Amino acid sequence: MSPAPLLSVSDLRVGFATEEGVVQAVDGISFDLRPGEVVAIVGESGSGKSVTAQTIIGLTRANNARIEGSVKLEGEDLLSASDSDLRRLRGDRIGMIFQDPMTSFNPVYRIGDQIVEAIRAHRETSKSEGKRRVVELFEAVGIPNAERRVDDYPHEFSGGMRQRAMIAMALALEPEVLIADEPTTALDVTIQAQILGLLEQLNRERNLATILITHDLGVVAEVADRVLVMYAGKVVEEGTLDEIFYDPQHPYTWGLLGSLTRIDRPRPHRLPQIAGSPPSLLDLPDGCPFRPRCPHEFSKCPQYPGLEARLPEAADHRDRCWLTPEEKKAKRLVEGQIGLEPPPEVRQA
Amino acid sequence: MRDSTNPGAPLLEVTDLVKHFPIKRGILIDREVDQVRAVDGVSFRVEQGETLGLVGESGSGKSTACRAVLQLIKPTSGSVRFEGREISGIGRREMRPLRREMQMIFQDPYASLNPRKRIGQIVGDPLKRQGIASGSELRRQVQELLERVGLSSEHYNRFPHEFSGGQRQRIGIARALSLKPKLVICDEPVSALDVSIQAQIVNLLDDLQDEFGLAYLFVAHDIGVVRHISDRIAVMNEGKIVEQGSADQVCENPQDEYTKKLLAAVPIPDPRESRERHSGSVQ
Known part of the structure; x- marks a missing residue:
């Protein structure tokens, strides 16, 4: 029943030449995105999640960047597209919202005018027609007094309203794909809940396909369909939302799940934490790069396992860890309250 | 001398703290036309070795309250007592030895x-x-x-x-x-960090508290983190404390509407629970 992928990323590799050597920020990531689907890419700072998103719309093109693999939007290769072709696609077919709504608008122009300009770069419309469209969009994303607010400057908007304006701009040309890079990280929880609700509604009503980039699995649980967990440029685990939360296979995923504070559970004496910090991409350890931080390291870890399906019952769930599924089940229970409630219906789905 | 250090007094006692910022208008002469009531009559206390969580959204006045407690900005009115001694309105020189006792950790580790x-x-x-x-x-x-x-x-x-x-x-x-110090005011110390690193810092703060007997005034917008680290929680909204109680009491049995709203907005990292919550609620 699954429709053909809208966006197909295969074996994407992005390296940046620096004075100290080549930083392989993204090291062979593949995934498909279907209409109406939300794929979440999760990881810490430096895992390569944002570079992946930016490369898809050609924002990492630079003299020192080496980009390999392919990114196809309904068959059209974006990596080899010319700059002018990309300009046509950006905004029109792929919209993007960034983390920081404070710096994403030009402070000296009115917000409405900036969005009208973006519309007019792609469509032949008059300014007044464009402005009418912006008012409509503002109303759609829940900005009150839209008629008046289009003439405001960015500083007159609160953080949450600015993020809504960003979403309005990203949706102005009705793209099929939306890339949301940490869209709620800078916001209060109540505003975050509203923005996530809005994104979900857009997915449902407009069949918008979304790539959600975040470090917070709490946000992922609210909106995603599929999850990719990235570490040091590689995907270390991928699966459906329920698989990642109820049957996670990689110790790094356990760490991410464990370190969340949860108001729905009694508070633990100590928060389970991932020791240390992400490795430098210039100086990766041999084998599994998570090895130095992993409490379950053993003799096979100096060899890096491939991203493979290791669960007999879930062919689309892949991970990079040598432990057997039984060992994983036992160890993650010891590590924290992770994957505690494997609901019977998940496996049958 | 009014050096009246009282051994029975709480470490920090804030009573009716008010900080209003004037809104001025005028061409030649500034006239005060209105006030922003950033902190509008806030009272709380922090005992030795305990953690009070102060939770609220941006604009609730929680950071202003911290700064007024430390006398980094001058409160409009109200009392701040440290170990029983009134520090609101005392001079910089008098404040200086007290700064040893009260320190601050800031939100943005880059700035x-x-x-x-x-x-x-x-x-x-x-x-x-x-x-x-x-x-x-x-x-x-x-x-x-x-x-x-x-x-x-x-x-x-x-x-x-x-x-x-x-x-x-x-x-x-x-x-x-x-x-x-005896008191550390932590103003959103983890909100700029990755979730995995947040846990490390929260655990570190916990350990240091045990080791040095520190008291924390822990200010954050994330009630999940606040609940984990705090003994008691005060919820702030529009310059006022709307609810105050033990951490579990406030989170499990909130009385105030605003507290309930804040708790309902926290994402629950459990897809099934999250689906249930959404199907039941009006977003």
């Missing part, structure tokens, strides 16, 4: 460290300024602190840009602890 100074200087400066240590003794104390907060003594000569966000926050913690 709160001077980029031109080495870590040793950043952490050692308070010790030097208060005349506690100098020379090789200063260096030894700073290196010990760095190790205590999970950094290495070799980081002494490095610059802030060489560190990640989590490590920078550890530097800020080392700086706050250098004077062995």
Whole structure:
């Protein structure tokens, strides 16, 4: 029943030449995105999640960047597209919202005018027609007094309203794909809940396909369909939302799940934490790069396992860890309250 | 002299704290036309060795309240007592010895460290300024602190840009602890960090509290983190405290509508629970 992928990323590799050597920020990531689907890419700072998103719309093109693999939007290769072709696609077919709504608008122009300009770069419309469209969009994303607010400057908007304006701009040309890079990280929880609700509604009503980039699995649980967990440029685990939360296979995923504070559970004496910090991409350890931080390291870890399906019952769930599924089940229970409630219906789905 | 340190008094007692900022208008002469009531009659206390969580959204006045407590801005009215002694309105010179006792950890680890100074200087400066240590003794104390907060003594000569966000926050913690304070005010200390690093910093703050008997005033917008670290929680909205109680009481049995709204907005990292919540609620 699954429709053909809208966006197909295969074996994407992005390296940046620096004075100290080549930083392989993204090291062979593949995934498909279907209409109406939300794929979440999760990881810490430096895992390569944002570079992946930016490369898809050609924002990492630079003299020192080496980009390999392919990114196809309904068959059209974006990596080899010319700059002018990309300009046509950006905004029109792929919209993007960034983390920081404070710096994403030009402070000296009115917000409405900036969005009208973006519309007019792609469509032949008059300014007044464009402005009418912006008012409509503002109303759609829940900005009150839209008629008046289009003439405001960015500083007159609160953080949450600015993020809504960003979403309005990203949706102005009705793209099929939306890339949301940490869209709620800078916001209060109540505003975050509203923005996530809005994104979900857009997915449902407009069949918008979304790539959600975040470090917070709490946000992922609210909106995603599929999850990719990235570490040091590689995907270390991928699966459906329920698989990642109820049957996670990689110790790094356990760490991410464990370190969340949860108001729905009694508070633990100590928060389970991932020791240390992400490795430098210039100086990766041999084998599994998570090895130095992993409490379950053993003799096979100096060899890096491939991203493979290791669960007999879930062919689309892949991970990079040598432990057997039984060992994983036992160890993650010891590590924290992770994957505690494997609901019977998940496996049958 | 009004040095009335009272041994039975709470470590910090804030009563009816008010901070209003004037809104001025006028061409030649500024006239005060209105006021922003950033903090509007706030009362709370922090006992020795305990953590009070102050939770609220941006604009609720929680950061202004912290700054007014530390006398970094002058409160409009109200009383701030530290170990029984009134500090609201006292002079800078009188305040100075008290600064040893009350330190602050800031939100943005990128903006709160001077980029031109080495870590040793950043952490050692308070010790030097208060005349506690100098020379090789200063260096030894700073290196010990760095190790205590999970950094290495070799980081002494490095610059802030060489560190990640989590490590920078550890530097800020080392700086706050250098004077062995009794009270540390933490203003959103983890909200700029990755979730995985947040847990490390929260655990570190927990350990340091046990080791040094610190009291924390822990200010944050994330009620999940606040609940984990706090003994008691005060919820702030529009300059006022709307609810105050033990951490579990406030989170499990909230009385105020605003507290309920805040709790309902926290994402639950459990897809099934989240689906249930959404199907039942009107978003």
